[in-house]
Amino acid sequence: MFLVAGRMMGHSFLHGGPCLSGISTAIIHVLFGGSPETATIQIKDCPDVDIRTTIQLLEGTADLTEQEKASVPELALSWDLPGVTQTNRKWLYERLLFHAVITRTSRQVKQLRKGLKETLVWPLLVERPDIIPLFLPRESETAPSCESILERIVWPAKELDDDDDEECSLEDQCRVAGFLRSFIENASCEQRKALLKFWTGWEVLPGEMSVEVVNSQSFPKSSTCFEVLRIPARYQNYESFFVDMQACLTSIDTGFGLV
Structure with missing residues (x-):
C-alpha cells in the first residue's frame, strides 16, 4: 500500500x-x-x-x-x-x-x-x-492565494432576456459577484480552504470554477461534481452575505451547505 x-x-x-x-x-x-x-x-x-x-x-x-x-x-x-x-x-x-x-x-x-x-x-x-x-x-501552506482562486472563476455574464423571467438581472449578478470577490480577497487561509471544499468537494484548486446567481431565498449552495457555486440574488449588503457564507462553510462536513 x-x-x-x-x-x-x-x-x-x-x-x-x-x-x-x-x-x-x-x-x-x-x-x-x-x-x-x-x-x-x-x-x-x-x-x-x-x-x-x-x-x-x-x-x-x-x-x-x-x-x-x-x-x-x-x-x-x-x-x-x-x-x-x-x-x-x-x-x-x-x-x-x-x-x-x-x-x-x-x-x-x-x-x-x-x-x-x-x-x-x-x-x-x-x-x-x-x-x-x-x-x-x-x-x-496548501491553501491557494486569493489571486489564484479569482483567476479560475468563471463569473456570471448572462444578461436578462425580455422573455425570460427566471434569469437574475445584470445588476443582481454584478452585486452578488462583487460580494463573493470581496469575501475571497479578505478570507483567511482556513476560510479559503473551506470555500474550495464547499465549492468543489475538496481543497485542491481545479482548472475552472463557475458562479451562478439564482432567484432563491435559501442559502448559497454548490454542485461539487460540476464545481458550480449557486448564490441567491437576494443579498443587498455584504454583511448578510458574509454571515450566510460563514454558515455554509461550517457545514461542509455535514452536507456542503444544504442546511
Whole structure:
C-alpha cells in the first residue's frame, strides 16, 4: 500500500497534480535519509490518538492517578520499555514518543521511499533538497492565494432576456459577484480552504470554477461534481452575505451547505 502511495505521490508531482500535505517533519527527515535519532519529534506527530493521550500523561511533574499509573506501564511493557518512575519519567516520555512516531513507521517509510524511487522524482529530491518543501508542503501552506482562486472563476455574464423571467438581472449578478470577490480577497487561509471544499468537494484548486446567481431565498449552495457555486440574488449588503457564507462553510462536513 505504501509502495503504491509513493508511486502516486511521485507521478502526481511530475504531472502537476496535488501534493500530499501534512506529513510529520520527523517522518520527512527520516524519509530522505536523515538519522532517526536526530529527528525533531512533537507529540502531535503521533498518529494514534489513544497512544498520544497515554504518552501525554508523562508530561509535566504532576502525580499520576492509579488509573494513569496502570495505562502507562501497559503501553511501555508492550514496547519492551520499563515502567514509569520518578527518575525516568522524562526519558520514558521521549522513548515512547520516538517508538510511536519513528520505530513503528519504519517499514512504511521504507516502502514509501521505494515507491518514490520508482518514479523520476526521486533523483530530483535527492539532488535538490530545496524542492522537498514543495513536494511535501506543510498543511498551513496548501491553501491557494486569493489571486489564484479569482483567476479560475468563471463569473456570471448572462444578461436578462425580455422573455425570460427566471434569469437574475445584470445588476443582481454584478452585486452578488462583487460580494463573493470581496469575501475571497479578505478570507483567511482556513476560510479559503473551506470555500474550495464547499465549492468543489475538496481543497485542491481545479482548472475552472463557475458562479451562478439564482432567484432563491435559501442559502448559497454548490454542485461539487460540476464545481458550480449557486448564490441567491437576494443579498443587498455584504454583511448578510458574509454571515450566510460563514454558515455554509461550517457545514461542509455535514452536507456542503444544504442546511
